[in-house]
Amino acid sequence: MKFNASRYTEMEYRRCGLSGLKLPAISLGLWHNFGDVDDEKVYRKTLHSAFDAGITHFDLANNYGPPPGSAETNFGKILHTDFKQHRDELIISTKAGYTMWDGPYGDWGSKKYLVSSLDQSLKRMKLEYVDIFYHHRPDPDTPLEETMTALDLIVRQGKALYVGLSNYRKEEAAKAFKILKKLGTPCLIHQPKYSMFERWVEDGLLDLLEKDGVGCIPFSPLAQGMLTNKYLKGIPKNSRAAKKHGFLQKEQITAARLEQVQQLNALAVKRGQTLAQMALAWLLKDPRVTSVLVGASSSTQLLDSVGCLKNSTFNKEELSRIARILKEQ
Numbered sequence: 001m002k003f004n005a006s007r008y009t010e011m012e013y014r015r016c017g018l019s020g021l022k023l024p025a026i027s028l029g030l031w032h033n034f035g036d037v038d039d040e041k042v043y044r045k046t047l048h049s050a051f052d053a054g055i056t057h058f059d060l061a062n063n064y065g066p067p068p069g070s071a072e073t074n075f076g077k078i079l080h081t082d083f084k085q086h087r088d089e090l091i092i093s094t095k096a097g098y099t100m101w102d103g104p105y106g107d108w109g110s111k112k113y114l115v116s117s118l119d120q121s122l123k124r125m126k127l128e129y130v131d132i133f134y135h136h137r138p139d140p141d142t143p144l145e146e147t148m149t150a151l152d153l154i155v156r157q158g159k160a161l162y163v164g165l166s167n168y169r170k171e172e173a174a175k176a177f178k179i180l181k182k183l184g185t186p187c188l189i190h191q192p193k194y195s196m197f198e199r200w201v202e203d204g205l206l207d208l209l210e211k212d213g214v215g216c217i218p219f220s221p222l223a224q225g226m227l228t229n230k231y232l233k234g235i236p237k238n239s240r241a242a243k244k245h246g247f248l249q250k251e252q253i254t255a256a257r258l259e260q261v262q263q264l265n266a267l268a269v270k271r272g273q274t275l276a277q278m279a280l281a282w283l284l285k286d287p288r289v290t291s292v293l294v295g296a297s298s299s300t301q302l303l304d305s306v307g308c309l310k311n312s313t314f315n316k317e318e319l320s321r322i323a324r325i326l327k328e329q
C-alpha cells in the first residue's frame with residue numbers, strides 16, 4: 001500500500017503537554033461511522049485519506065460501534081492489512097469506563113474492569129499494546145487510587161505506553177494527576193467535550209492542564225455535526241441526527257442553535273473557509289489544545305476538516321463577533 005510521501009510535512013504536529021509525544025493537530029475518532037452498521041468501503045477510504053493527510057492518531061474505545069466492540073474489530077482488520085508497515089507511525093488509543101458487558105465487572109473504574117477491558121480491546125484490534133489507554137469517565141464509587149493504580153499497572157505491563165483521562169472535571173482531574181505522578185505514570189492527556197457550543201473546560205480545566213503539563217484533545221469539536229453547514233437546510237437523510245443509532249438527537253437542533261449556526265456560517269464564508277474549518281481553527285488557536293478529535297462519515301468531510309489548518313488565525317473583530325454570536329443562546 002502506497003501513501004502520500006509528503007504527509008508529514010503537510011500536517012502540523014503539536015507537543016502533548018510536557019511529554020515527549022507529538023500529536024497531529026487533527027486526530028480521527030471512530031465513535032461513529034466505523035461499526036458493523038457502516039460501509040467498510042467508506043470507512044476504509046476515510047482511514048486512508050487520514051493517513052495520507054498526516055493524521056497519525058486514531059481514537060477508539062471498547063464500546064464504539066454499534067455493536068459495541070465492532071469499531072475496534074474493524075479498525076484492527078484494516079490496520080493489519082493496509083497499515084501493516086506503519087504501526088510505529090501511529091498513535092492508537094482506546095478507553096474503558098462505560099458499560100461494556102453484563103454483571104458488576106463490565107463498567108466504571110475498578111481494576112478488574114479496566115484490565116480485562118483492555119485485554120479484550122487488544123484482542124479485537126490484534127495489537128500487543130495501545131499507545132494511550134484512557135479511563136473514559138470518572139467513577140463516583142471506586143476509590144480514585146484504585147483506578148489510577150490500574151492505569152499505572154497497565155503501563156507497567158506494557159499494554160499501554162501512556163494513560164489519559166476523559167470527562168473528568170477540574171477537581172477530580174487534579175486529584176488523579178497527583179496520584180498518577182506519584183505512581184510514576186504521569187497523565188499524558190485529557191479528553192474533554194469542547195467546542196464553540198460546549199465551553200466548560202474554559203472554567204479552570206485548561207489552566208490545570210497547562211499547570212500540570214497535560215495535553216488536551218477536545219472531542220466532538222464540531223458538536224457532532226451541528227457546527228458545520230450540514231443542518232442549515234433541515235436534517236439530511238444520512239446524517240447522525242437522522243440515524244437511529246446516532247447520538248445526536250433531533251431535539252438538540254433547535255431554532256436558536258440554527259440561528260447561531262447561520263451567523264457563524266456567514267462569518268466562516270467571509271473568512272474564506274467552511275464552518276467546520278472555522279470551528280476547528282477556533283479551538284486550535286489555544287496552544288493548550290494539542291489536537292482536535294474529529295469524527296467523519298466520509299473522506300471528503302475529513303479532508304474538509306483538515307483544511308482548517310490553511311486559515312487558523314483570527315483577528316480581534318472576528319473573535320468578538322464569534323463571542324457575540326455564542327452569547328445569543
Ligand code: NDP
Pocket residue numbers: 028029030031032033059060136166167191218219220221222223224225226228229230238239240241276277293294295296297300301302304305
Ligand atoms: P464531531 O463533532 O467532529 O462530529 C463528527 C460528525 O460531524 C461527523 O460524523 C459528520 O456527521 C459531521 N462532520 C464532520 N466533519 C464534517 C465536515 N467537514 N462537514 C460537514 N459535516 C462534518 O465529533 P464526534 O462527535 O464524532 O466525536 C469525535 C470523536 O471524539 C469520536 O469519534 C471519539 O473518538 C471521541 N469522543 C469521545 C467521547 C468521550 O467520552 N471521551 C465522547 C464522544 C466522542 P454525519 O455523520 O452526520 O455526516
